Amino acid sequence: MAKLYFRHGTVGSAKTLNLLAVAHNYERQGKRIVVIKPGFDDRYGEKDVASRAGLTREAHMVIGDGDRIEIEDFDGVHCVLVDEVQFFHPQHIDQLRDVVDQKRVPVICYGLRSDFRTQLFPGSRRLLELADSIEEVKTTCHQCNSKAIFNLKSIGGVAYLDGPSQQVGGDETFQPVCSVHFTEQLSLGSYEELGGRSGTSDSQREQDMELA
Numbered sequence: 172m173a174k175l176y177f178r179h180g181t182v183g184s185a186k187t188l189n190l191l192a193v194a195h196n197y198e199r200q201g202k203r204i205v206v207i208k209p210g211f212d213d214r215y216g217e218k219d220v221a222s223r224a225g226l227t228r229e230a231h232m233v234i235g236d237g238d239r240i241e242i243e244d245f246d247g248v249h250c251v252l253v254d255e256v257q258f259f260h261p262q263h264i265d266q267l268r269d270v271v272d273q274k275r276v277p278v279i280c281y282g283l284r285s286d287f288r289t290q291l292f293p294g295s296r297r298l299l300e301l302a303d304s305i306e307e308v309k310t311t312c313h314q315c316n317s318k319a320i321f322n323l324k325s326i327g328g329v330a331y332l333d334g335p336s337q338q339v340g341g342d343e344t345f346q347p348v349c350s351v352h353f354t355e356q357l358s359l360g361s362y363e364e365l366g367g368r369s370g371t372s373d374s375q376r377e378q379d380m381e382l383a
């Protein structure tokens with residue numbers, strides 16, 4: 172039975188590397204895959220799906236905000252792999268659910284569960300609601316050996332819950348951390364002024380997009 176999978180992890184947990192390995196295994200067996208990514212994650216070039224470990228391939232489909240994921244595009248496909256799924260709209264997740272159910276093809280989605288303010292991304296929330304299988308891609312905290320569950324935004328060594336939009340992304344700006352070190356690092360920065368973990372809003376989705 173085909174399933175909708177959500178494999179979530181923090182920044183730096185090798186999610187894309189995992190995706191590329193799954194793609195390689197299907198293709199080695201002569202099976203057809205489709206790799207999808209959101210249109211506005213252009214850190215590595217519009218079509219590139221790139222892991223920090225250095226491996227890259229091109230996505231078959233780049234889905235923009237207003238695009239619809241059409242079921243007919245998945246005839247004869249053995250597996251669909253989705254990168255940076257947190258940047259999709261909830262309706263795209265519903266469309267992926269339809270691909271699973273109507274084409275009987277597994278759809279494996281990789282992405283962040285929450286943003287740097289510990290809030291669920293809307294697309295990730297919808298996946299938690301609709302997925303058959305929810306798995307965690309684990310990595311350790313940047314500061315200790317506990318499992319990382321949050322993404323700490325850090326600029327010049329100072330942690331932020333808010334602040335200017337950055338185009339950079341990557342390891343210098345976002346770190347995987349445990350809850351203890353998330354709170355500790357923010358208490359040294361702007362955490363209190365911003366009302367702690369909950370002082371956020373949907374209107375900051377633009378800023379979330381930098382986090383991947």
Ligand SMILES: [Zn+2]
Nearest residue numbers: 312315349352
């Ligand atoms: Zn820690």
